[in-house]
């Protein structure tokens with residue numbers, strides 16, 4: 001369980017996080033969504049005991065994050081941009097460095113490379129890896145210690161859809177094995193697909209939280225139905241008795257190609273709540 005209550009953080013005189021509270025039950029994937037500068041990385045640093053904060057409390061592994069020991073930290077995997085890879089070392093040797101630090105058995109190195117699909121690249125220097133392979137190597141490093149909780153700071157930003165899918169598969173596999181996963185992203189489709197719960201963070205404040213589909217349902221004020229007709233025309237109708245009659249008529253006349261309800265996405269909810277887009281062009 002990760003639990004935080006009323007977290008406050010400022011850098012010098014700039015307030016970055018304000019009254020952050022949530023509970024993440026064990027075994028869930030939790031997504032923190034917010035645009036650049038919202039405070040996502042700062043919150044990860046606080047929850048993993050890397051950064052002091054000004055107010056509130058945070059618990060992880062049933063312990064106050066201010067009192068995490070080295071042993072506790074072995075149960076927490078962290079993937080962040082600034083934890084780079086050793087460019088000149090091979091993939092295998094990159095992981096060996098961590099195996100040596102954490103006392104992980106050597107057999108686990110190939111096992112982990114296999115898990116992330118890098119077994120054929122074990123001898124390649126990290127400098128020769130593609131962006132997607134590099135992310136997988138960073139993930140492999142996180143898995144070297146069999147963490148109970150994994151923090152992933154924007155694990156798929158800038159990746160192509162194929163590689164993104166591979167990363168999603170790995171994340172879901174870890175969930176299946178009981179890990180609790182905390183991820184940050186700008187990508188609402190990714191969040192909707194992976195996360196049990198999301199929190200929408202804007203300028204250091206959580207503006208909404210819940211299951212992605214529940215949030216979208218809650219913001220479905222307009223309740224629209226979209227018909228794509230065989231003529232190529234799209235017709236948008238309100239949820240109403242009159243629309244039911246019109247839909248029924250169009251169906252009887254065999255004029256309908258597809259029919260679906262038009263619900264808001266996390267992106268449109270975020271825009272409605274904050275006036276900002278999650279992913280700024």
Ligand SMILES: Nc1ncnc2c1ncn2[C@@H]1O[C@H](COP(=O)(O)OP(=O)(O)OP(=O)(O)O)[C@@H](O)[C@H]1O
Pocket residue numbers: 011012016034035036037038039040041042043
């Ligand atoms: N060490 C620091 N000193 C001063 N200000 C900082 C420091 N680190 C971050 N900030 C500021 O705090 C705010 C939140 O930064 P943070 O990195 O947590 O945002 P983020 O949501 O992770 O953004 P991104 O998606 O771009 O990584 C930003 O305005 C940033 O400029």
